[in-house]
Amino acid sequence: MLPTGLYPESPPWRTHALEVPHDHVLHVEEGGNPEGICAVVLHGGPGSGSSPLLRRFFDPARYRVISIDQRGAGRSRPRGATVHNRTADLLDDLRRVREQLGVPRWLVVGGSWGATLALAHAVSEPQAVAALLLRAVFLPSAEEIDAFFQDSTGRAPAAWARFASMAPAGERHDMLGFLARGLQQAPADGVRQLALAWWRWEQTLARGAGAATSEPPTTQAEPEGETLDALVDRYRVQSHYLLHRCWLDSSPLLDRLAALPRVPTLLLHSRDDRICAPQGAQAVHDRIPHSLLQWIDGAGHDPTHPAMASAMVAALDSYAQHGHFGNASAP
Structure with missing residues (x-):
């Protein structure tokens, strides 16, 4: 509301x-x-x-x-x-x-x-x-971008572990790079799953430190269909910018x-x-x-x-x- x-x-x-x-x-x-x-x-x-x-x-x-x-x-x-x-x-x-x-x-x-x-x-x-x-x-900056994707400040460790589980263990040190490559190259179903994982992690952090940190808000429906496809395109652009620290x-x-x-x-x-x-x-x-x-x-x-x-x-x-x-x- x-x-x-x-x-x-x-x-x-x-x-x-x-x-x-x-x-x-x-x-x-x-x-x-x-x-x-x-x-x-x-x-x-x-x-x-x-x-x-x-x-x-x-x-x-x-x-x-x-x-x-x-x-x-x-x-x-x-x-x-x-x-x-x-x-x-x-x-x-x-x-x-x-x-x-x-x-x-x-x-x-x-x-x-x-x-x-x-x-x-x-x-x-x-x-x-x-x-x-x-x-x-x-x-x-590299530090602020890394803090988001790697949860270097330990804001929500359980939620980040679920987010990172999308990547092979050897690539979890670079979640942004893993997501950027996947959003460009993975099959359609794969890119949707990557976008959902990113969205859930982002929703967890967006609520602020006073909210529960383990799950995304229950009041917000997860994107699907055309909304999810638009989310894929959004994160494709966003990962492109963040990889280059927005120039x-x-x-x-x-x-x-x-x-x-x-x-x-x-x-x-x-x-x-x-x-x-x-x-x-x-x-x-x-x-x-x-x-x-x-x-x-x-x-x-x-x-x-x-x-x-x-x-x-x-x-x-x-x-x-x-x-x-x-x-x-x-x-």
Whole structure:
């Protein structure tokens, strides 16, 4: 059940099939008020695709919300494609979408990988960014990626043992490599089983440290059919990005944050997020002197948790009304 306090779901008033280089076609939606404050929403993953939920944090009377399915994700085509699909391609696509829709500047909102892409976009095109709202920011370092797939912090040992049992004993030291190879090469039934194992492990971690750690949530039905096939494509893209640390680690993104525009910047992060480490949010905040960091308790990595959803709505309402995220001294 989604938390109360979100704005009602409403269909987009315009959709686009935007052709970009190398035979990719982006699915783009516009919702809310065509004359409102322009905001772009960057989904997570990589590879997850947009959801109507992401628009529900915005007051539809005050925002024009642009949702983009990134290359290979959601309803963009070809779904699951990894060829000509790198972070640099996504940054070029953001520029193309903005120019195509006639948007000089926009509020950039992203969660998890979407928050990472938002930072990279702001570094690449500072003049295009009016403000940044970053939920559960992810730093694609080798250490953070390894902590997820190998459970190096021992967050849920029994659940990780079930997850790792998908791989031969000799390959369990490199679960990401094993999954990436299998998602590209295994038969159809095999890739579905790999995707399910990954999904169960991710669900276990997403609930936060205060929840039981041995099983995924019983209230969420396991994906099947077309939903499961979409999950396979999502993880195919995600493993492709994570194998290369999202092409943001050789010149670490943290070291480039000095180029960010001095615009209102708010980070929201749960203290018990076991997918995107809270230390990452603190590190980003430390590199952005004008940023605000708001800690949320008990939300884990769940954007629909009432505490996180309320914080998102309050921040966006404040920006719509005041031009900042609740701090009058913000730039």
